[in-house]
Amino acid sequence: MNSPYIDARPRATAAVAVFATVAAIVGATFVSSPAQAATESLNPFAEAGGFSVYVSGDAFLDNSEVEGAIAVGGTLRAGTPGKRFPVVHYVAGTTDYVPPVIDGDTTRLLIGAFSTGSGVVDVTGAGAPEGVDKGYAKVIDPDKVNFAFSGRGSSPEYVQYKAKNVQNSDSNGPVIEGKNHDWATDGVAKFTAEGASVASYLTGTAGTEAVTACLASPDASATNYVVPENDGGKAKLTLVEGKANIVDYADMFFGGNYASQITYGGSVRPSATTSIIVQVPANTTNVRGMTFGETGEYARYVMWDMSAIEGAVTLTDKSGSTTRIDGSVYAPHADLTAYFGPLDGQVIAKTLTAPPGTGEFHSYMFGSTLSCETTPDPSPSVTPSPSVTPSPSVTPSPSVTPSPSVTPSPTPSSTPPSDEPLPSETPSPSPSPSTSVSSSASASPSPSASPSPSASPSPSVTPSVEASATPEPSSSEGGSLGSGGENGSGSGGAALSETGFGEAWVGWLATAFVVAGAMLIGGARRRNRA
Incomplete structure (x- = not known):
């Protein structure tokens, strides 16, 4: 039966399918959270393989x-x-x-x-x-x-x-x-x-490159940058519990004089979860050490970060002599000459010289960790292709392509193409679209079938079928929306998802599609009733 229902409903169905597909694609793109940096913890001295002194x-x-x-x-x-x-x-x-x-x-x-x-x-x-x-x-x-x-x-x-x-x-x-x-x-x-x-025995650790990168840019949420207060020539450190407390070596000097002692503000002290890292800048050639408490009290939780130094550097005690130094020394790229008596901690260096008159190495192994940011592959969050390509629901071709039963009408040229509605009795097939389609087979003897030559609108049906087919590539085109579809581009959505539109934007966009679909269906029905 060649009624306007056969023309309007496939178009409406296809349009809704298109809107649903696009909404699903965009929703899947925007709902996925922006790629966030993961974190991992590492002990910089793990690459020493359990040795208290490791020289590459x-x-x-x-x-x-x-x-x-x-x-x-x-x-x-x-x-x-x-x-x-x-x-x-x-x-x-x-x-x-x-x-x-x-x-x-x-x-x-x-x-x-x-x-x-x-x-x-x-x-x-x-x-x-x-x-x-x-x-x-x-x-x-x-x-x-x-x-x-x-x-x-x-x-x-x-x-x-x-x-x-x-x-x-x-x-x-x-x-x-x-x-x-x-x-x-x-x-x-x-x-x-x-x-x-020797290096072959020290595998399975993060490695010098990873540790150096971590020290240069640690996890901000797990670090606290401490500026020592001048406490009468002493360096007073106010630590934050549960964080790596980073001290710039240059801040250990007051008026050109190196701090004479370490004191603490507040009640927090160094521990396995609250470390002190003294960062020594590149091109430094002389470093003064320091004690951070009684013998062995906090040595395990102090680290001298010399990872930025390449070439020769000399380490002495706080007075430039050979008394005790607390903390482990990380200088993997440096030619280190160390004077101490003793050094309570581990040492990693490129080359190492401990001259005559220098004291003992004591194995206070570094007992804390660093939290480092790692950048994961963003593709999993940008390319949720399984949920983005609902192609079966986008291409309901069996219910949308009844055109073969419509096109073979006896006299397709007898009636010029017209979008005029049929008499009011034509809505009788309205109980289901399938009824109106199947009746088209017996429509030829029925009186209402006489306008069946209006099947010439079937070209408008055919595009509707094509329209229902075209959303199928929209899953692959999802890459331009950031879904990462079959072409895997996914870059557009990643960029948009990182702009922070969030779930509210998704809701607004999905609502707009639903409203547009509803308006299209309503318009089609009004035309049919008219």
Whole structure:
């Protein structure tokens, strides 16, 4: 039956489908929240792999001793001929740490190579508490040209790694004495590291680049920038609990004089969740250290950030001498020369020199973390393609394309195209569109079928079918709306969603589409009734 209902309803249905599709696309685009930066926590000294001192390049250590564990990626020169350089667990620092495990063995010393200018490196692990192994020494690819392994002592013999053709090298050096290596069993095998490099054992951490980036731009919500107050020449720090409290090194000077002491304002003190980070700017060549409390009280929660320094830098105590320095030193790009007595914390450096007269390294391992911002891939929030491409509901072609039953009318040219409404009895098919469509088959004998040549409006039906088909690509065109459809562009919506229109904008836009659709349907019905 070629009534105006067949012409208007498909158009209205298609239009509503189009509006619904667009509303769904835009809604999915705008409802998704703008991409937000995620955060992660890291310990900058995790890349030391459990060693209290990690030097990626060469190290010259002529200080009194190390209480902890040392890793040197390049060549270690320790002590001078005739001088002993002890590597122990505890003498005067702290026992509260666990040495790293390398190749299944607790390890006190891991080096790439050993210098012939060294003295006697005495790896004992003395002072280790019950349950903590004293530990081994390990060398990457031992130098068999200039050094050799031999046994020394008795009951049992331990292993020495000593220079060849050097008189009294076993007692004066250069030699590494592995006091916990059993010469008679596997002592030599344990002296040789299995890895290709020291760095190969320090994988699985964030890495220097990530840590440096985090220190340069930490998570703002987890940091507090502290400006020290001049408390009679002392630096008074008012800390915020639960945050990394960052102090600019330049603010530690008052009238050109370095602070004589640290004091605290309020009741908050350094802790595992409330750290102090002293940031030292690039191009600094001399740094004064500081104590932050009684011996060992807050050393674990203080960090000297020298990540911006490249090249030579010298660290001394607060008076330019060799007294105690609290805190761990992070200088991965620097050639660090350190004077202290002792240094209560960890050290990471590119190269390290601890000159004669310098004190001990104490293993107060850094006990806090940094919160860092990370930028996630925004595509998941911009491209909710499953919810944006409801193409089945957009293309109801079975119910919209009854035109085959309309077009084969007997005399399509007998009646000129006309949008005039039929007599009032034509609304009889109004109970359902499908009835009016199916009746078109028997419409030819019916009196009302005589205007069936008005099927010439079927061209207007055909576009409606095409219109119902065209929204299907709108899912792919959603990229221009930010839905990220099949073409995955999604950039438009991402930009719009970041403008902060929010859910209110979505509501207004969706309402506008619904109203427009309703007006279109109402207009079609009024024309039909007319």
